[in-house]
Amino acid sequence: MDIVESAVHDESRQRAQEEALEAMVDQYATTLFRVAFSVLRNQSDAEDAVQEAFLRVLRHRETLGEIRDHRVWLIRIVWNIVLDRKRRTKTRPETDDLAELARVLPASGLTAEERAAAVQHHTHVMACVEKLPAREREVMMLSAFEELSSVEIAAVLDVTESSVRSRLFRARNLLAELLQHPRSIR
Amino acid sequence: MSFSSQNDLGRSTGAIEAEETLRLVASLPAPRGIEDRVKAGVRAADRQARVMSWPLPSEKARWTQVSGIRAAAAAAIVFVVAGGGWGVYSHIRVASVPTAVAAPQRGELGAGGGGAGMSAAAARRTPKTLDGPVVAPEASTKQRTAEGKTNLPPHGHRAGSAAEKSRASVAAQR
Numbered sequence: 385m386d387i388v389e390s391a392v393h394d395e396s397r398q399r400a401q402e403e404a405l406e407a408m409v410d411q412y413a414t415t416l417f418r419v420a421f422s423v424l425r426n427q428s429d430a431e432d433a434v435q436e437a438f439l440r441v442l443r444h445r446e447t448l449g450e451i452r453d454h455r456v457w458l459i460r461i462v463w464n465i466v467l468d469r470k471r472r473t474k475t476r477p478e479t480d481d482l483a484e485l486a487r488v489l490p491a492s493g494l495t496a497e498e499r500a501a502a503v504q505h506h507t508h509v510m511a512c513v514e515k516l517p518a519r520e521r522e523v524m525m526l527s528a529f530e531e532l533s534s535v536e537i538a539a540v541l542d543v544t545e546s547s548v549r550s551r552l553f554r555a556r557n558l559l560a561e562l563l564q565h566p567r568s569i570r
Numbered sequence: 571m572s573f574s575s576q577n578d579l580g581r582s583t584g585a586i587e588a589e590e591t592l593r594l595v596a597s598l599p600a601p602r603g604i605e606d607r608v609k610a611g612v613r614a615a616d617r618q619a620r621v622m623s624w625p626l627p628s629e630k631a632r633w634t635q636v637s638g639i640r641a642a643a644a645a646a647i648v649f650v651v652a653g654g655g656w657g658v659y660s661h662i663r664v665a666s667v668p669t670a671v672a673a674p675q676r677g678e679l680g681a682g683g684g685g686a687g688m689s690a691a692a693a694r695r696t697p698k699t700l701d702g703p704v705v706a707p708e709a710s711t712k713q714r715t716a717e718g719k720t721n722l723p724p725h726g727h728r729a730g731s732a733a734e735k736s737r738a739s740v741a742a743q744r
Contacts, residue, residue, distance in 0.1 A: 402613075405612060406609055406612075413604050413608050414599070414604065418598060422596050431604055431608075434604065434608055438611070438612050505587075506591045506594070506595075509588045510595070513588065528589065530593070557585075559584070559588050560585040
């Protein structure tokens with residue numbers, strides 16, 4: 385009798401966990417995809433990273449109740465995954481990423497010439513961002529997400545908020561320098 | 571406007587433009603149906619994980635009941651492994667250990683070889699020559715004295731021809 389009760393209890397608990405996980409997918413999958421894409425700049429790779437992030441969540445579903453901010457926690461998971469992937473797939477030529485980026489950038493209401501110029505500009509900016517030191521680059525990329533405050537960026541990167549601010553300041557200066565004189569750093 | 575302020579303005583404009591690009595990349599829409607694909611992947615992984623973790627669907631509920639079964643299974647595995655090992659061991663016939671070990675003789679290395687017995691680096695090998703003709707067994711001393719005179723070969727001449735041998739034997743018979 386006791387066994388039957390515990391089995392029923394387990395089943396209902398599992399169902400509740402599954403539902404919670406599916407709700408998290410519905411709520412955060414697109415945000416996580418955008419975070420992943422900003423680093424990987426490849427749609428299928430970014431989707432794989434999101435999938436992997438939720439599989440990690442599945443493995444730790446017992447501790448889901450202890451997490452205070454699911455959104456930041458998930459972004460941190462996917463951030464670590466994409467950085468790890470980026471490190472491993474360093475062999476892929478940078479031009480592939482930029483071509484993919486040019487393909488997905490919105491270009492509505494632009495003439496063909498304007499569109500080509502915009503793509504060239506964005507490509508140049510992204511190439512300059514790639515030249516930034518890793519710490520500054522990471523803060524710069526995460527700060528582009530409007531839904532992330534500096535406190536949340538600090539939580540994702542596991543640093544203090546003041547550190548985030550100083551890195552962001554340095555990143556902006558370096559980026560401006562790079563855009564003016566592309567060979568000024570390194 | 572001074573040059574430095576113009577430069578600062580240019581820099582800040584560049585940085586703002588760069589941040590706009592980053593914001594554009596960050597706000598790109600996710601592909602359609604990503605949620606469904608992720609959910610399907612998670613469900614498939616969950617099903618697989620459950621099969622892998624069978625028969626322990628939960629960690630707390632039946633731990634005490636299952637621990638006994640686990641202990642019994644572990645004991646059975648140990649018994650089977652140990653029994654198999656003993657079966658193999660008992661069927662192996664251990665070869666008798668030789669009481670002496672054959673070692674090469676030092677003399678075989680030649681006169682100069684071996685030195686203190688540690689190395690054969692300076693060994694000179696003496697070739698084995700063919701054996702000379704076998705000397706026929708000589709007649710006994712008694713018989714030889716009785717005969718008085720013998721046809722002994724000159725000193726140093728080891729070999730005797732077949733004719734000499736036969737002669738000597740005839741003389742001995744007489």
